[in-house]
Structures are given as structure tokens and as C-alpha cells.
Amino acid sequence: SGAPPARETRAPFRFDYERFRRSLRHPVRGGRSGEDPETRARRMKIKEMMKFAWDNYKQYALGKNELRPLTKNGHIGNMFGGLRGATVIDALDTLYIMELEEEFQEAKQWVEKSFDLNVNGEASLFEVNIRYIGGLLATYYLTGEEVFKNKALELGEKLLPAFNTPTGIPRGVINLGRQGTRPRQHSLYGMSWSWGWASAGSSILAEFGTLHLEFLHLSELSGNPVFAEKASDPRPGLLVLSRVEKPQGLYPNFLSPVTGSWVQHHVSIGGLGDSFYEYLLKSWLMSDKKDSEAKKMYDDALEAIEKHLVKKSAGGLTYIAEWRGGILDHKMGHLACFSGGMIALGAEHSTGERRQRHMELAAEITSTCHESYTRSETKLGPEAFRFDAGSEAMATRLSERYYILRPEVVESYMYLWRLTHHPKYRHWGWEVVQALEKHCRVEAGFSGIRDVYSTPALHDNMQQSFFLAETLKYLYLLFCEDDVLSLEDWVFNTEAHPLPINHTDSKA
Ligand code: DMJ
Numbered sequence: 194s195g196a197p198p199a200r201e202t203r204a205p206f207r208f209d210y211e212r213f214r215r216s217l218r219h220p221v222r223g224g225r226s227g228e229d230p231e232t233r234a235r236r237m238k239i240k241e242m243m244k245f246a247w248d249n250y251k252q253y254a255l256g257k258n259e260l261r262p263l264t265k266n267g268h269i270g271n272m273f274g275g276l277r278g279a280t281v282i283d284a285l286d287t288l289y290i291m292e293l294e295e296e297f298q299e300a301k302q303w304v305e306k307s308f309d310l311n312v313n314g315e316a317s318l319f320e321v322n323i324r325y326i327g328g329l330l331a332t333y334y335l336t337g338e339e340v341f342k343n344k345a346l347e348l349g350e351k352l353l354p355a356f357n358t359p360t361g362i363p364r365g366v367i368n369l370g371r372q373g374t375r376p377r378q379h380s381l382y383g384m385s386w387s388w389g390w391a392s393a394g395s396s397i398l399a400e401f402g403t404l405h406l407e408f409l410h411l412s413e414l415s416g417n418p419v420f421a422e423k424a425s426d427p428r429p430g431l432l433v434l435s436r437v438e439k440p441q442g443l444y445p446n447f448l449s450p451v452t453g454s455w456v457q458h459h460v461s462i463g464g465l466g467d468s469f470y471e472y473l474l475k476s477w478l479m480s481d482k483k484d485s486e487a488k489k490m491y492d493d494a495l496e497a498i499e500k501h502l503v504k505k506s507a508g509g510l511t512y513i514a515e516w517r518g519g520i521l522d523h524k525m526g527h528l529a530c531f532s533g534g535m536i537a538l539g540a541e542h543s544t545g546e547r548r549q550r551h552m553e554l555a556a557e558i559t560s561t562c563h564e565s566y567t568r569s570e571t572k573l574g575p576e577a578f579r580f581d582a583g584s585e586a587m588a589t590r591l592s593e594r595y596y597i598l599r600p601e602v603v604e605s606y607m608y609l610w611r612l613t614h615h616p617k618y619r620h621w622g623w624e625v626v627q628a629l630e631k632h633c634r635v636e637a638g639f640s641g642i643r644d645v646y647s648t649p650a651l652h653d654n655m656q657q658s659f660f661l662a663e664t665l666k667y668l669y670l671l672f673c674e675d676d677v678l679s680l681e682d683w684v685f686n687t688e689a690h691p692l693p694i695n696h697t698d699s700k701a
Contacts, residue, residue, distance in 0.1 A: 236672035249638035262638030274316025283662035313370035319400035331690035354383030395447035395456040402469030442497030460516040463529030511557035533559030534608030597641035600663035663689035
């Protein structure tokens with residue numbers, strides 16, 4: 194308990210753009226000489242899938258948030274507070290990395306001409322941050338084009354009022370409307386709310402804990418410390434979290450932004466908790482390992498998870514259970530499958546017995562998630578799978594059988610491939626490509642499916658923007674050389690948008 198130790202003044206980020214560009218050049222210009230032709234062909238296939246997903250979005254839904262590939266129209270939804278073009282922003286860096294040049298120009302033009310930030314509506318702070326701010330920042334870093342930076346900064350300003358709470362921990366929903374200019378003009382500008390479904394006005398761990406990477410870059414690029422101050426330095430969120438008592442060292446998912454205490458004891462490394470842990474580790478990596486406070490919190494959290502939540506099924510599968518007020522729920526969500534990649538990345542930067550133990554744990558979890566795919570008829574995994582009542586890595590409830598083009602399993606394959614070079618990860622990634630082609634590809638794009646255990650697939654008529662941002666990007670990187678967006682130089686935000694690491698030494 195007590196305040197975390199005072200931290201040294203943050204050194205400015207120093208980027209070696211040339212190095213980044215060099216690393217990009219290899220994959221996109223046809224790979225290395227001597228490259229295995231099958232690997233190249235597989236990469237090109239994934240590039241074709243991206244072009245297909247983009248072309249259909251452009252044709253039927255440009256300017257809407259997502260494509261509805263069956264009805265061939267657009268979907269707007271209510272997550273982004275009137276902002277449009279979620280798929281454009283999420284796709285930008287993937288198009289660029291895959292060298293889909295014409296398509297990248299189309300997306301860029303939409304940002305220049307049609308991306309309107311003068312909106313008025315209630316947005317998810319988390320979703321706007323990870324998809325819009327993350328996508329714009331990454332594209333700026335990759336291309337150096339000012340328009341992306343300027344839009345990210347302008348949008349970032351609109352998010353700041355969400356932090357005006359007694360603890361500094363933001364609420365989940367923010368109104369993006371403009372500030373009223375006349376004295377009695379009504380405006381909801383800057384009003385923020387907690388989600389109606391979040392118990393007792395609480396903020397969600399994975400939401401307020403998933404701002405740090407992007408906000409640090411907003412301060413870096415604007416020269417305005419306000420972003421870093423709000424989300425990171427002195428980190429009101431982490432200060433509160435470091436003081437509040439954690440049941441058995443675990444972090445529950447719901448916290449009051451007014452009192453700074455837990456509202457409900459539900460712990461999960463999947464939905465509601467997931468990217469909080471991810472951003473602790475990646476904050477440390479992005480700071481070139483200077484942010485020791487974040488690293489300590491990551492290590493302690495993982496230790497508690499290992500001790501209380503990691504279990505082995507009767508059939509020998511390792512999984513991470515959820516925890517409800519002391520009672521284990523033997524269930525893993527698809528979202529929790531990102532943790533194989535995260536734990537492997539953490540292990541890579543550990544030493545000795547711990548390194549080996551965590552690398553094994555990461556490989557076992559990734560293998561369990563692979564089982565959740567192979568045990569289905571479609572070879573795609575369900576939204577959640579269980580280890581109870583005789584079930585092993587399969588959904589037991591009708592409501593958990595769907596697959597919405599989520600990336601977490603291929604994300605872990607990508608990390609495990611990069612960190613171990615075991616060929617099974619490329620093999621498993623290719624299985625996913627084939628399953629997507631067979632069951633999710635329709636005439637006008639890719640669609641989620643309602644039941645992974647039955648064929649022919651029943652489509653949900655939605656091409657999620659994260660399919661272009663994450664699923665296809667991670668699959669592509671799985672078949673690239675390691676120096677393409679090298680893990681030494683970049684961290685991926687939780688929507689797979691790459692942000693550069695702050696190398697303070699000159700190791701170019
Ligand atoms: C994405 O928006 C991000 O990966 C987020 O962290 C979790 N949910 C989706 C993908 O499943």
C-alpha cells in the first residue's frame with residue numbers, strides 16, 4: 194500500500210524512422226530472396242482476403258462503421274458517438290503494411306475529405322481510443338503523414354472531460370458534442386456516464402486500464418502533457434489501484450470512479466479485464482523497460498492469476514478460469530485467448546525459471562484455444578468454452594456458440610510463432626484462413642457466424658472492423674519475416690495498431 198515510488202521525468206520518445214521503414218520494406222516488396230514459396234503464397238492469400246474485405250466495405254458501406262455483407266449495406270451502431278468510418282480507420286495501417294497502395298489511398302482520401310469530428314453523441318471512451326486514436330496514431334507513425342496525427346490529437350481532446358471524476362478514473366461513456374459558445378446554450382459537451390449495465394455506476398477495469406499507450410503518444414506528438422497526465426502520469430488510475438485492497442491479489446472488473454473501491458468481485462482475464470493486463474506489460478515495453486511500476490503490477494497480477502485461476506482439465510488442457518466472489522467459473526471466453534500471446538511476450542523479457550514457466554504456460558493456453566477451434570465443425574472457435582459437466586474446450590450454451598471474426602486466437606499464434614518459431618503456429622494459422630474462407634466468406638465480404646458447431650454456417654451479416662485491423666493483420670504477420678513490425682521496435686495496441694517503442698539508447 195501507499196503511493197507508488199516517484200518516477201523520473203520521462204525522456205522524450207526517439208524514433209528511428211529509417212529503421213522502421215527498412216523493416217517494412219521486406220515483406221511488402223515480395224519477401225526475402227530464398228523465402229519458402231509456400232509461406233509467400235499464404236501471405237499473398239491473406240492479402241487478397243484483406244483486399245476483398247476492403248473492396249466490399251468500400252463499395253457498399255464506405256463512411257458507415259461496418260459492412261453488412263449479406264444485405265450489402267452499412268451499419269452505424271452506437272459505440273462511437275456519431276463518429277463514422279470505423280472500418281476505414283481500423284483498416285488503414287493494415288492496408289499500408291500489406292502494400293495495398295491504391296486501397297490505402299482510398300482510405301486516406303476518406304479521412305481527408307469525409308472524416309468529420311464535429312459529432313454529437315455518446316461514445317465508448319475505450320472503443321474510440323483503441324480503434325480511432327490507435328488507428329490514426331499507428332498510421333501516422335508508419336507514413337509520417339500529418340493528417341493522421343492531427344485527427345488523432347483533435348479527437349483526443351474530445352475525450353479529456355471523461356477524466357473529470359473524484360478519483361480521476363474515467364467513466365465509460367463520453368459525449369463528443371461541441372462546447373456551447375453562448376452562455377445559456379445547452380450542450381452535453383464533456384458529460385460522461387457509466388454504462389447502464391455496469392453495476393452501481395462503476396468503471397470497467399479493461400476500459401480505464403486501456404488508455405495509457407495511446408495517451409502517452411498523444412502527449413508526445415502534441416507536446417501537451419495533459420494526455421499523459423490524465424491517463425498515465427501520475428496515473429490516477431494506477432494510484433487508486435495500487436492502494437485498493439485486492440482480493441487474493443486479483444483485480445476485480447468493476448471499480449467506482451467516485452470512491453475508488455471495487456463494486457463487484459468478478460475477475461476475468463477475458464472480457465472486462467483483458468487489456469488492463471495487456472497494457473501493464475506493454476506500458477513497460479513501450480517505455481523501453483523504464484516503467485517499472487507497470488511491470489511490477491503485471492508481475493504481481495500474473496502471479497495471482499497463476500495461483501488462483503490457472504487450472505488443468507481432466508483431459509489435460511490448461512485454461513484460465515473466471516472468479517466470482519471466490520467461486521471459480523470454469524469458462525474461458527474467446528477474448529481470454531489473447532493471453533497466450535501476452536504471457537509469451539512477458540516471458541520473452543523474463544529470465545530463468547520464470548521465463549521457462551511462463552513460456553510453457555503461454556504455449557499451453559494457446560494450444561487449449563486451438564483445441565476450442567479444432568473441436569468445432571467449422572474449425573472456428575466459439576465465443577466461450579467450458580470445462581465443466583464433462584465438457585472440454587467446447588461451448589455448452591447455445592448463446593456462446595457464435596464466432597464474430599475475432600482475432601485473439603490468431604494473435605496468440607503470431608506471438609508464439611515469433612517467439613518460438615515452432616511451425617505448428619503457422620500451420621494452425623493456415624487452418625483458420627481455410628475455415629474463414631469456407632464458412633465466413635460470402636459474396637460481398639466476410640461475415641461472423643451464429644454457431645461454430647453446425648454447417649452450413651448461418652451468417653450474422655456483420656464484417657467487424659477488428660477483422661481488418663487485427664485478424665487479417667495478425668494472420669499476415671504470422672507469414673512475414675520477424676523484422677516486419679519487429680516486436681523489438683513496436684507494441685501493438687489492443688486493436689493491433691502498432692505504436693513505436695521509446696528506445697532511449699541509439700541502437701539503430
Ligand atoms: C477488439 O476491439 C479488441 O481486440 C479488444 O481488445 C477486444 N475486442 C475486440 C476483438 O475481439
